Amino acid sequence: MAQFLDEVEASIPALRRYARALTRNADHADDLVQDCIERAIRKQTLWKPTGPLKAWLFRILLNLYRNELRLHRRRGEHVPVETLLVEPSVAPAQPGRIALNEMSRAIDTLNGEQREALLLVVLEGLSYSEAADALEIPLGTLMSRLGRARAALRKLTGSGEEPRLRTVK
Amino acid sequence: MTAAKFVIDADALHGYADGQLTPDQRAAVEAWLVDHPATAAEIAGWMRQNEALAALFPPLDHEPTPDRLRPAAIADTVRRGRWHGLRNVAAALVLMAAAGSTGWVMRGMLWQEEPLAEHLIDNAVAAHAVYVQEKTHAVEVAANSPNLMRWLSNRIDSPIDAPNLSASGFTFLGGRLLPGESGEHAHGPAAQLMYENASAERVTLYITGAPPDKKQVWKYEQRGNVDAYYWADAAVTCTIVTDLPEDQVRGLGKVIFEQLTRKADSTWNPAAAPAKVG
Numbered sequence: 001m002a003q004f005l006d007e008v009e010a011s012i013p014a015l016r017r018y019a020r021a022l023t024r025n026a027d028h029a030d031d032l033v034q035d036c037i038e039r040a041i042r043k044q045t046l047w048k049p050t051g052p053l054k055a056w057l058f059r060i061l062l063n064l065y066r067n068e069l070r071l072h073r074r075r076g077e078h079v080p081v082e083t084l085l086v087e088p089s090v091a092p093a094q095p096g097r098i099a100l101n102e103m104s105r106a107i108d109t110l111n112g113e114q115r116e117a118l119l120l121v122v123l124e125g126l127s128y129s130e131a132a133d134a135l136e137i138p139l140g141t142l143m144s145r146l147g148r149a150r151a152a153l154r155k156l157t158g159s160g161e162e163p164r165l166r167t168v169k
Numbered sequence: 170m171t172a173a174k175f176v177i178d179a180d181a182l183h184g185y186a187d188g189q190l191t192p193d194q195r196a197a198v199e200a201w202l203v204d205h206p207a208t209a210a211e212i213a214g215w216m217r218q219n220e221a222l223a224a225l226f227p228p229l230d231h232e233p234t235p236d237r238l239r240p241a242a243i244a245d246t247v248r249r250g251r252w253h254g255l256r257n258v259a260a261a262l263v264l265m266a267a268a269g270s271t272g273w274v275m276r277g278m279l280w281q282e283e284p285l286a287e288h289l290i291d292n293a294v295a296a297h298a299v300y301v302q303e304k305t306h307a308v309e310v311a312a313n314s315p316n317l318m319r320w321l322s323n324r325i326d327s328p329i330d331a332p333n334l335s336a337s338g339f340t341f342l343g344g345r346l347l348p349g350e351s352g353e354h355a356h357g358p359a360a361q362l363m364y365e366n367a368s369a370e371r372v373t374l375y376i377t378g379a380p381p382d383k384k385q386v387w388k389y390e391q392r393g394n395v396d397a398y399y400w401a402d403a404a405v406t407c408t409i410v411t412d413l414p415e416d417q418v419r420g421l422g423k424v425i426f427e428q429l430t431r432k433a434d435s436t437w438n439p440a441a442a443p444a445k446v447g
Contacts, residue, residue: 005240005244006240008240009239012234012238012240013230016229016232021225030235030237034237034238037238037240037243038246038247041240041243042247042391046393070369098218098220098221100221100224100225103218104225118222119222119226121187122187122222122223123226128184128189143180143183147183150183150214153218154211157218
């Protein structure tokens, strides 16, 4: 039990970061993480010690987040307009860099599945198979979501200098 | 992965941008990109996206964890909530010991293996997962269809009524028929009934006709993110599946048990919940 709790604790910064990126609201993110930890403790017998604990925790967090989205949609409420944690007061994009405010808007327009996948891989550095496990999708689906997310972001952030790129593949 | 099997495709390029390749693979991709400048520019774009995302959502490794997120504190709260249940298990053990049960009998009482029950619970949880997320086709036949319960009763070969859970805030949405199975865990067709409350939380009941041995069995189990409350008697087996908190599930269980088969003489047995001493 103590070791389990230590391992959960070690994952907290990563869970909070991902939850903030998904919700754009620090308090809301911590609410989700708190629910996630409580659920993990209640269900710890279901975690197989052979699998990575972190991926399992992300899976619980994602389920809670998706349930919440579903409830909000059904009630016809709006998820609060994003409260940006870091006001991106970055000077007009330097060549070769993407302005953060531009990226912030772009990530909002991605569909939910692509956003969940891209942020999990990029922010948390989970291996592709761990990320697929956390998202409960096959590896191939994860890769195609990553591809589509990146293509969409490229269009949205119109990252300047290379106007005519051929798509990969 | 061996170097020979490594193919430079879209997946490999993502792996390169995300730093997920081995040094050999990286070198192979880098060499390939020299000859494919357009793709190289695209990959550079992906890496700039990664940088921008990392800057937008910086790591929280050095931010102190708020007290409310400390696992030890949360575990304490969870334990306190469970104390009630543990005390009852302890009381039941004392009672059985006092009744002179041998160790072997106690083992039988406490750890009875019920393969059919486990199998039906698995089915119920799987069916719950599939249909509970449906918005427009959550049920096959809507609650207001006049012949719904007669049809389902006929198909599962046991008369059932849809329990009225409105006192607990749940509305009956309707039901569907699910296939039976032959083989080791043979059972007849199952009726799935679905309920929903105002916050869109859903509960499903997975009901089959009585098991061949018509034996009474009670189980309360957690499977994945949901809880399952199962019983079997001489009329039906019923598995309640939901992700509501346990005390609420147990409360619903009693109401459902009393109404499902309209049997006034049924004895409510709350599975592993409070065992009355004395």
